[in-house]
Amino acid sequence: MVDTARRNAATEGVDGGVGLTALLVAAARAIETHRGDSLARDPYAEHFVLAAPASAGWPVHPHQVPDGDADPLWGRFARYFGLRTRVLDDFLLTSARAGARQVVLLGAGLDARAFRLDWPPGCVVFEIDRAAVLTFKHRVLDEVSAAPRATRVPIPVDLRDDWVGALTGAGFDPAEPTVWLAEGLLFYLPAAAETYLVDTVDRLSAQGSALAYEAKLEKDLTRYRDSPLYTATRERIGIDLLALFNRDPRPDSMAALAARGWGTSVHTPFDFTRRHGRGPLPEPNDALEGNRWVFANRSRT
Numbered sequence: 004m005v006d007t008a009r010r011n012a013a014t015e016g017v018d019g020g021v022g023l024t025a026l027l028v029a030a031a032r033a034i035e036t037h038r039g040d041s042l043a044r045d046p047y048a049e050h051f052v053l054a055a056p057a058s059a060g061w062p063v064h065p066h067q068v069p070d071g072d073a074d075p076l077w078g079r080f081a082r083y084f085g086l087r088t089r090v091l092d093d094f095l096l097t098s099a100r101a102g103a104r105q106v107v108l109l110g111a112g113l114d115a116r117a118f119r120l121d122w123p124p125g126c127v128v129f130e131i132d133r134a135a136v137l138t139f140k141h142r143v144l145d146e147v148s149a150a151p152r153a154t155r156v157p158i159p160v161d162l163r164d165d166w167v168g169a170l171t172g173a174g175f176d177p178a179e180p181t182v183w184l185a186e187g188l189l190f191y192l193p194a195a196a197e198t199y200l201v202d203t204v205d206r207l208s209a210q211g212s213a214l215a216y217e218a219k220l221e222k223d224l225t226r227y228r229d230s231p232l233y234t235a236t237r238e239r240i241g242i243d244l245l246a247l248f249n250r251d252p253r254p255d256s257m258a259a260l261a262a263r264g265w266g267t268s269v270h271t272p273f274d275f276t277r278r279h280g281r282g283p284l285p286e287p288n289d290a291l292e293g294n295r296w297v298f299a300n301r302s303r304t
């Protein structure tokens with residue numbers, strides 16, 4: 004029974020389960036792209052949304068969101084993803100320009116950074132996600148003749164399995180500094196897979212490497228079941244995020260990294276809203292309250 008569920012999840016594409024969350028983020032990026040005050044631009048995002056039957060009717064432009072930022076899903080939540088995209092774009096580019104020429108996107112989904120960011124020469128972007136998600140991504144990117152702006156290496160593998168062999172077999176070099184990203188990923192993984200991921204990042208990171216990931220602080224996520232954000236996502240587009248989140252007690256990944264000598268810092272998304280002068284702010288019964296963005300660096304000695 005468990006094996007069947009696991010096999011289905013492994014082969015699932017973007018039309019259901021956790022794969023559908025990749026389309027949610029893509030729709031948010033599409034809307035953000037067309038805002039007059041956009042924080043990040045992703046011209047590929049709307050093509051993903053319109054190409055998938057599950058999302059073809061979702062908005063991809065602010066004029067399709069009549070309530071604007073007051074809309075909990077396509078206003079506030081979409082803006083959250085826009086802000087997250089911008090902050091992590093900046094983190095990746097800063098790390099790459101400082102010398103980390105290998106970029107590993109863990110749970111890459113429909114992240115089009117390999118195609119849209121101004122990477123320094125010599126960058127290699129490894130994209131890890133499940134095969135069916137990457138197959139859909141490639142179909143859409145081929146249709147719009149997208150050309151990567153770095154060497155791009157897709158790695159179809161499940162992060163609950165031993166993904167290290169797939170990464171190193173694809174040319175990843177642990178002797179070179181790397182910037183790793185787990186954006187909107189860890190809360191879907193079993194605790195053991197998160198522990199393995201952090202152990203692996205530590206083991207494969209040369210000096211000068213960096214990691215960013217998103218985590219949730221809450222011990223009881225169901226506390227926010229009736230929040231406007233989770234309710235709208237569940238009732239309007241059929242994504243029950245709380246049902247998709249893994250319920251294992253979370254490991255303290257930041258402590259694990261610090262214990263191995265990584266410098267770490269943690270921020271709320273609202274810190275960056277204030278920094279950029281736009282983005283979501285706290286509200287009552289806020290599903291974003293416990294979200295944290297963690298940045299870790301293994302400095303050169």
Ligand SMILES: C[S@@+](CC[C@H](N)C(=O)[O-])C[C@H]1O[C@@H](n2cnc3c(N)ncnc32)[C@H](O)[C@@H]1O
Pocket residue numbers: 021022024025028029109110111112113114131132133136160161162163185186187188191192
């Ligand atoms: C919310 S989406 C985020 C995608 C991307 N990081 C972004 O921000 O655009 C979560 C992604 O994690 C991927 N994912 C979840 N569990 C995974 C697993 N066990 N192995 C590989 N990918 C996984 C999903 O397929 C999906 O693409």
